Amino acid sequence: MPKTIRKSKLQENSKNGNAQERSKRLNVQKTYKLFIGGKFPRTESGRYYTLKSADGELLGNICRASRKDFRESVLAARGAFKGWSSKSAFNRSQILYRLAEMLEGRQAQFVDELIIQGASSSMAQKEVIAAVDRLVYYAGWCDKYQQIFSAVNPVASSHFNFSVLEPTGVVVITAPEENSLIGLVTTAASAIAGGNTCIILASESKPLCAISFAEVINTSDVPGGVINILTGKLSELIGHFTTHMDVNSIVYCGNDASTIKKIKSDSTSNLKRPVFRKNINWLSAEAETPYFIADTQEIKTTWHPVGI
Amino acid sequence: MKTKQKATVKKVTSTNGSMVDISLKFNEGWSYSPAPESTDHVSIKERYELFIGGKFVKPIKGKYFATINPATEKKISEVANASSEDVDKAVKAARKAFGPWSSLPARERGKYVYRIARMMQEKARELAVIESIDGGKAIRESRDIDIPLAAAHFFYYAGWADKLDYAFPNKKPKPLGVAGQIIPWNFPLLMAAWKIAPAIAVGNTVILKSAETTPLTSLKLAEIIQEAGLPDGVVNIITGAGDTGAAIVNHPDIDKIAFTGSTSVGKIIQKAIAGTDKKATLELGGKAANIILDDAPLDQAVEGIINGIYFNQGHVCCAGSRLFVQEGVAETVIRKLKDRMQTLIVGDPLDKNTDIGAINSKEQLATINKYIKIGKKEGADFYQSACDIPERGYWCRPTLFLNVSQSHRIAQEEIFGPVLAVQTFRTVDEVIEKANNTPYGLSAGIWTDKGSKIFNITSKLRAGVIWANTYNKFDPASPFGGYKESGFGREGGLPGLQAYLNLG
Numbered sequence: 001m002p003k004t005i006r007k008s009k010l011q012e013n014s015k016n017g018n019a020q021e022r023s024k025r026l027n028v029q030k031t032y033k034l035f036i037g038g039k040f041p042r043t044e045s046g047r048y049y050t051l052k053s054a055d056g057e058l059l060g061n062i063c064r065a066s067r068k069d070f071r072e073s074v075l076a077a078r079g080a081f082k083g084w085s086s087k088s089a090f091n092r093s094q095i096l097y098r099l100a101e102m103l104e105g106r107q108a109q110f111v112d113e114l115i116i117q118g119a120s121s122s123m124a125q126k127e128v129i130a131a132v133d134r135l136v137y138y139a140g141w142c143d144k145y146q147q148i149f150s151a152v153n154p155v156a157s158s159h160f161n162f163s164v165l166e167p168t169g170v171v172v173i174t175a176p177e178e179n180s181l182i183g184l185v186t187t188a189a190s191a192i193a194g195g196n197t198c199i200i201l202a203s204e205s206k207p208l209c210a211i212s213f214a215e216v217i218n219t220s221d222v223p224g225g226v227i228n229i230l231t232g233k234l235s236e237l238i239g240h241f242t243t244h245m246d247v248n249s250i251v252y253c254g255n256d257a258s259t260i261k262k263i264k265s266d267s268t269s270n271l272k273r274p275v276f277r278k279n280i281n282w283l284s285a286e287a288e289t290p291y292f293i294a295d296t297q298e299i300k301t302t303w304h305p306v307g308i
Numbered sequence: 309m310k311t312k313q314k315a316t317v318k319k320v321t322s323t324n325g326s327m328v329d330i331s332l333k334f335n336e337g338w339s340y341s342p343a344p345e346s347t348d349h350v351s352i353k354e355r356y357e358l359f360i361g362g363k364f365v366k367p368i369k370g371k372y373f374a375t376i377n378p379a380t381e382k383k384i385s386e387v388a389n390a391s392s393e394d395v396d397k398a399v400k401a402a403r404k405a406f407g408p409w410s411s412l413p414a415r416e417r418g419k420y421v422y423r424i425a426r427m428m429q430e431k432a433r434e435l436a437v438i439e440s441i442d443g444g445k446a447i448r449e450s451r452d453i454d455i456p457l458a459a460a461h462f463f464y465y466a467g468w469a470d471k472l473d474y475a476f477p478n479k480k481p482k483p484l485g486v487a488g489q490i491i492p493w494n495f496p497l498l499m500a501a502w503k504i505a506p507a508i509a510v511g512n513t514v515i516l517k518s519a520e521t522t523p524l525t526s527l528k529l530a531e532i533i534q535e536a537g538l539p540d541g542v543v544n545i546i547t548g549a550g551d552t553g554a555a556i557v558n559h560p561d562i563d564k565i566a567f568t569g570s571t572s573v574g575k576i577i578q579k580a581i582a583g584t585d586k587k588a589t590l591e592l593g594g595k596a597a598n599i600i601l602d603d604a605p606l607d608q609a610v611e612g613i614i615n616g617i618y619f620n621q622g623h624v625c626c627a628g629s630r631l632f633v634q635e636g637v638a639e640t641v642i643r644k645l646k647d648r649m650q651t652l653i654v655g656d657p658l659d660k661n662t663d664i665g666a667i668n669s670k671e672q673l674a675t676i677n678k679y680i681k682i683g684k685k686e687g688a689d690f691y692q693s694a695c696d697i698p699e700r701g702y703w704c705r706p707t708l709f710l711n712v713s714q715s716h717r718i719a720q721e722e723i724f725g726p727v728l729a730v731q732t733f734r735t736v737d738e739v740i741e742k743a744n745n746t747p748y749g750l751s752a753g754i755w756t757d758k759g760s761k762i763f764n765i766t767s768k769l770r771a772g773v774i775w776a777n778t779y780n781k782f783d784p785a786s787p788f789g790g791y792k793e794s795g796f797g798r799e800g801g802l803p804g805l806q807a808y809l810n811l812g
Contacts (some may be wrong), residue, residue: 025343068440119319132682133610148477151789153783154785155781155783155786156460157783159783163786163803166767168791264578264579264582265578265579266578268575268578270573270793271574271792271794271795289478291811299772299787299789300766300773300774301770301774301787301788302766302776303773303774303775304762304776304777304779305777305778
């Protein structure tokens with residue numbers, strides 16, 4: 001199926017550009033692929049779904065990720081976990097900040113993608129700016145949340161006893177369907193700030209920013225496998241997400257009661273920690289909280305005798 | 309009951325092939341006289357009703373079941389078997405009490421909880437004796453650990469009641485409502501305290517179901533709660549078996565389920581409440597690694613191994629049931645361990661010299677014996693101390709298996725008895741890998757004299773509670789709970805509050 005030529009909204013809106021001259025040039029279309037282990041593979045299944053704009057313009061053939069793609073992602077995330085979780089908090093903080101730097105420089109691309117997926121220009125710009133700031137926000141938490149949530153516990157016996165947070169491990173995130181950029185950025189940042197690695201399923205109806213964000217990840221210093229991004233159908237993949245035995249937590253950003261029930265029920269396979277983000281206003285301060293980080297953390301308590 | 313020990317001298321082949329005596333000659337020339345705890349001050353009724361709405365009421369269907377002393381197999385008392393109608397009655401009482409209780413000034417609520425703690429301390433000796441009679445636990449443990457810790461739990465959480473504004477920065481915590489709590493038989497009163505204290509301190513009301521084989525101390529706690537004047541319905545304590553637990557889990561007007569027990573039942577509960585808004589904390593099974601490095605203080609480590617696996621007859625979810633000894637010291641550690649095992653006294657739970665009491669029930673003894681059989685069949689080397697055990701009752705001598713491999717079921721599955729699976733290792737990386745190679749993640753132990761090794765290993769073990777150069781220590785201020793399939797949520801400390809609050 002030949003792709004129709006889509007003009008960039010920015011090009012259309014550009015006052016300085018020579019519109020006539022540009023229209024002669026054939027745009028180079030991007031193939032939107034998955035992001036697994038720091039690489040951009042197509043889905044192994046060879047399947048796609050068609051993404052169209054509100055006025056019926058073809059935006060792309062989006063990879064419809066399979067169970068095998070998901071399994072590959074879990075392998076990549078598990079492989080990256082040891083290295084990422086043992087990095088110093090300061091180092092993780094700088095890497096998240098680097099993500100913000102990379103996104104800042106590519107704002108125009110993201111605004112453009114949000115607009116062609118249906119956002120107004122002002123909303124698109126607001127969301128992109130918020131996404132950059134959100135990364136800065138969570139970058140700052142990396143070396144601070146531990147001090148909020150950990151404790152030295154005054155036990156009665158002669159022991160030194162303390163509790164710290166540790167990442168729960170590999171986290172699957174289903175990004176919110178709306179706010180496809182800021183939702184994805186918030187959930188990813190809060191998971192990896194705490195040392196987890198993650199697999200994110202992008203918004204099904206608005207997947208473009210997710211793959212473009214993978215390019216941002218890939219040009220910052222986030223090690224391969226720390227964030228993996230899939231596109232496809234939640235209804236098809238959710239059963240694989242919940243029953244995979246090497247996933248430690250699943251974060252669902254949505255309100256569908258039957259999906260919530262399925263996640264709670266099926267995640268008992270290996271007692272994944274289910275986390276639900278219902279009715280969150282992703283652009284507001286509600287989505288800026290260290291409790292989002294704490295939701296995918298475990299508490300470890302260590303005892304040691306005091307004295308001889 | 310006299311428990312004479314006849315530790316015979318064992319001959320084993322040392323590494324150079326010669327036969328050497330390794331067993332110390334314990335108790336050959338002397339033995340302990342019986343030192344039974346007196347029971348004349350203990351009052352146990354012939355029959356107990358359900359504690360609902362501040363009163364002891366008969367079960368609607370009029371059914372009762374016996375609770376027996378596992379050390380004598382004799383009936384101690386009988387308790388009500390709560391049906392789903394009784395559960396409903398208890399939930400209604402708890403719901404009715406929730407509004408007034410949660411809106412009581414927090415300080416007043418705290419003072420009620422303090423009062424319960426103090427009255428438990430006053431009755432500590434009676435509670436300890438009943439705990440040992442009903443569950444088979446050695447009196448030394450129920451007296452020094454279970455009961456004081458249970459009272460301390462109420463005391464600790466009482467003080468949180470009016471300080472919640474400081475517990476969760478930037479949040480306005482609210483109680484969840486009615487909590488259904490289901491507890492196991494291994495630490496009956498302590499588990500009741502772990503469940504009830506934080507729940508009511510922060511304004512919830514509860515229905516607690518004690519375990520089928522150990523109902524008595526929670527009913528004594530009900531008496532204390534009644535005497536303390538706690539408003540009717542804030543705490544409801546009922547007795548029964550699995551059906552009663554299921555009725556709690558499935559009751560539509562319960563907001564929170566707190567469960568301690570096996571991983572398989574925990575998963576069933578989580579599935580059962582999946583379609584509801586009920587919140588859950590699950591404290592489930594474990595298969596903890598207890599790791600002895602070659603620079604460990606070996607005598608202390610051996611005490612730690614003993615305490616890790618033989619504490620409370622091994623009926624401990626965080627028991628150090630997988631022992632990993634570094635090769636260089638394995639022979640010494642195992643020799644010392646076997647010697648120490650020979651000194652352990654198995655017998656009358658009420659005897660103050662007893663180290664290992666009765667196995668909690670006939671069913672549990674059958675489970676333990678099944679695993680001993682499996683261990684032998686799988687080819688591990690079986691060793692048991694030679695102590696005498698009483699003729700009646702349910703008993704298991706301290707047991708260990710050597711030459712266990714990772715794939716053996718006795719190294720994979722929770723036995724919940726005094727059975728230790730011993731493996732050796734060469735490097736630290738190897739033992740971390742082996743220790744983490746389990747679906748469980750409740751606890752672990754590590755023994756070494758080098759601080760940097762402790763921090764290296766404790767930070768890499770995927771478990772919720774880690775004891776370094778100690779084992780099986782508990783405190784109300786110390787969060788307890790597991791990673792992975794050992795459950796979620798924490799009990800104890802500030803995180804223990806979160807299980808009973810809506811942070812909004």
